[in-house]
Structure formats: structure tokens, C-alpha cells
Amino acid sequence: MEDLMIEKTKSTPFIYLSQVTNSFILKGESFPENSAKFYAPVLEWIREYITALDVHTKVIMDFEIIYFNSSTSKIFMTIFDLLDEAAMAGKNITVNWKCDENNETAIECGEEFQEDLGYLSFNIVTK
Amino acid sequence: MKINDIFAKEEKVITQAEQILKSEAFTATECAGYYGELLDEYRKLLKQMRSVVKMSDITQGKLNSLSMELERLSNIDELTDLYNRRCFNEKIAKEWFYASVSQSSLGLLMIDIDYFKQYNDNYGHLQGDKCLKEIADTIRQTVNRPKDFVARYGGEEFIVLLPGADLAGCAYIADRILENVTKIEFTDVNNNSYGKVTVSIGGNSMVPCENIEIGILISGADRALYKAKKEGRHCYRSI
Numbered sequence: 001m002e003d004l005m006i007e008k009t010k011s012t013p014f015i016y017l018s019q020v021t022n023s024f025i026l027k028g029e030s031f032p033e034n035s036a037k038f039y040a041p042v043l044e045w046i047r048e049y050i051t052a053l054d055v056h057t058k059v060i061m062d063f064e065i066i067y068f069n070s071s072t073s074k075i076f077m078t079i080f081d082l083l084d085e086a087a088m089a090g091k092n093i094t095v096n097w098k099c100d101e102n103n104e105t106a107i108e109c110g111e112e113f114q115e116d117l118g119y120l121s122f123n124i125v126t127k
Numbered sequence: 128m129k130i131n132d133i134f135a136k137e138e139k140v141i142t143q144a145e146q147i148l149k150s151e152a153f154t155a156t157e158c159a160g161y162y163g164e165l166l167d168e169y170r171k172l173l174k175q176m177r178s179v180v181k182m183s184d185i186t187q188g189k190l191n192s193l194s195m196e197l198e199r200l201s202n203i204d205e206l207t208d209l210y211n212r213r214c215f216n217e218k219i220a221k222e223w224f225y226a227s228v229s230q231s232s233l234g235l236l237m238i239d240i241d242y243f244k245q246y247n248d249n250y251g252h253l254q255g256d257k258c259l260k261e262i263a264d265t266i267r268q269t270v271n272r273p274k275d276f277v278a279r280y281g282g283e284e285f286i287v288l289l290p291g292a293d294l295a296g297c298a299y300i301a302d303r304i305l306e307n308v309t310k311i312e313f314t315d316v317n318n319n320s321y322g323k324v325t326v327s328i329g330g331n332s333m334v335p336c337e338n339i340e341i342g343i344l345i346s347g348a349d350r351a352l353y354k355a356k357k358e359g360r361h362c363y364r365s366i
Contacts, residue, residue, distance in 0.1 A: 067186070068186075069186075070179055070182070070183040070186075073178070073179050073182045073183070074175065074179050077175045077178065077179070081171075081175075104189075105185055105186055105189040108182075108185050109182045109185060109186070112178045112181055112182050112185075113178070115178070116174060116175065116178055
């Protein structure tokens with residue numbers, strides 16, 4: 001499985017998904033013109049990755065998003081839902097929702113994502 | 128409206144579906160199972176929808192407050208906290224229109240600090256900035272009717288819009304400004320004196336009519352200011 005890297009643009013975040021390091025980084029702002037189209041390869045990669053993932057591998061996923069639009073929030077929910085199901089199946093996945101301590105909006109949104117999850121380890125990390 | 132309230136219809140659908148399941152309307156247990164799974168999926172998606180709406184509201188609220196702050200910043204002069212020239216240009220156009228409709232006077236004062244370059248040279252630019260701030264505050268406190276409008280027009284120039292004021296009204300306000308500015312004591316925390324400052328003021332007032340443009344009102348006040356400077360400074364003149 002190949003790594004997936006998408007460069008940052010004005011309206012889309014930097015994305016790096018690696019099976020080699022078992023790390024996932026999503027950083028920047030997200031308000032694509034077509035969120036479904038933009039995130040389609042990301043969702044596909046994650047689905048394939050977590051299907052093949054064994055329960056002994058520790059996976060860290062870092063989300064560092066300053067601003068995101070409504071359709072992105074729906075995509076994120078789909079991603080967290082997938083990860084939550086994998087965690088329910090015993091897979092060791094941690095999501096770090098990273099934000100600036102002064103960015104109340106990002107913190108509140110992180111808390112909102114957190115509420116919907118039952119199994120996934122979801123940390124709000126402020127700096 | 129609470130988020131729970133806007134999804135009342137969806138909640139009703141869930142309640143109806145639960146009642147259908149309980150009523151044993153499905154003869155085959157297999158069908159009831161599928162229906163139950165679909166219902167769970169619907170609950171989950173509804174929960175997601177609630178979160179999306181809530182996050183969207185949070186973000187929009189933040190964007191709105193940022194937008195208001197940007198609008199405020201685009202209208203305010205950072206140093207003196209008075210309105211800036213851009214805002215003044217918009218304001219005078221509106222007041223000119225109102226005065227034209229109601230056929231009332233629109234008064235204008237143009238104020239310039241006397242020998243400000245020398246003040247800067249003597250005490251430094253930081254003290255010069257403090258002087259500008261103090262004078263701006265004094266003008267703002269002196270001109271305090273609700274519709275009066277004070278702006279920083281340029282470097283050491285201020286402009287005051289006085290809706291409804293004729294030349295006598297302009298002269299009255301100008302005299303109070305002249306008097307109040309001379310009362311300002313420029314000192315630092317150790318009570319060291321930073322001199323005295325005076326201003327010159329030019330005034331003009333007009334009742335707008337079809338053939339007159341706003342520029343005539345402004346250039347008239349500008350000419351009057353020049354006259355005040357020429358006739359010794361620290362005084363008010365009108366044309």
C-alpha cells in the first residue's frame with residue numbers, strides 16, 4: 001500500500017498517510033470546493049488501511065485544522081466513525097485533535113466530535 | 128431555537144419507527160431485524176447531523192464576530208481611536224443626503240494642530256503620538272451630540288461633522304474646542320511637562336442643493352482653516 005501525500009493549498013490541508021510509519025497527518029484549513037471529491041482518495045486509503053491493520057500496531061492520527069467548513073465536518077465524522085468501528089474491533093488507534101489553546105472554535109468542535117465516539121481514543125491536545 | 132427542536136420531525140420519524148417495531152407489524156423476524164438496523168443507522172446519522180449543525184453554528188458565530196471586528200478596524204484610526212478618513216467619506220455622503228432631503232444645515236470643522244512639526248522635533252515622535260491622542264480625545268469629548276462625528280483626516284488634521292449646525296453653531300463648537308485644547312497638560316508619569324499645544328480651526332456650513340457638491344463644503348472649511356493659520360493660528364475662522 002502506497003503512502004498518500006496531498007500538498008496544502010489555500011483551501012485544503014496538507015495530508016500525509018503512511019503505512020510505513022503508521023502515522024496520519026492532516027494539517028491546515030479545509031474548505032474545498034467539493035469536499036466529497038477531495039476527500040474520496042483519503043477515505044478510500046483509510047478504509048483499505050484499517051481493514052489490513054492488525055490489533056498490535058499502534059496508530060496515531062494527528063488532525064491539526066484551524067478552520068473547516070460544514071461538508072468537511074461531515075467527512076471527518078465519516079472518518080472518525082470508521083476509526084471508531086475499527087477501535088471497537090480491538091484496533092489500537094489514537095486521534096489527536098490538535099489546536100491552539102486560544103482557538104475556542106476548534107476546541108469546541110473537537111469536543112463535539114469526541115461526544116459521538118464510543119471506542120476510539122480521541123484526545124484534544126492544546127498548545 | 129435549540130438544535131433538538133429543529134430536528135423534531137426526525138425525532139418523530141424515529142418514534143414512529145419504534146412503534147412499528149413494537150407493534151410486531153413484521154411477520155418475518157428477519158424483516159424486523161433489517162428494519163431495526165436501518166433505524167439504528169438513521170439514529171446515528173441524525174446524531175451526526177446534529178453535530179454538523181452545531182459545529183457550523185459555532186464556526187459561523189466566530190466568523191461573524193471576526194467580520195464585525197474587521198469592519199470596526201477598517202473604520203478606525205489605530206493611533207487615536209477616532210474614525211478614519213475612509214469612514215468619514217462614507218459618513219459625509221450620508222449626512223449630505225439627509226441634509227439635502229430635510230433641507231437642513233450641515234456644518235463642518237477642519238482642525239489642524241499648530242506647529243506640530245516643531246512639537247515632534249522638540250519632544251520626539253512618541254510624544255507627538257501622545258499629543259495627537261490627547262487632542263483627539265479632547266475633540267471627541269467636546270463634540271458630543273449623538274449625530275456629531277469626529278474623524279482623523281490626515282497627519283495632524285481632524286475633521287468634525289455637525290449635522291444641523293449653521294455657521295453660528297460651528298463657531299460655538301469651535302470655540303469650545305480651542306478652549307479645551309489649551310487646557311491640556313502634556314506630562315509624563317514623573318510630571319515632566321511636554322509643552323502646550325494649540326489648534327487652528329476652519330469652519331463651513333451649507334444647506335445642500337442640487338448644484339452644490341460635497342467637495343464645496345470641504346474645500347470651504349479648508350480655505351477657512353488656511354485663513355485661521357494665516358491670521359495668527361490658535362483661532363477659528365469661517366468663510
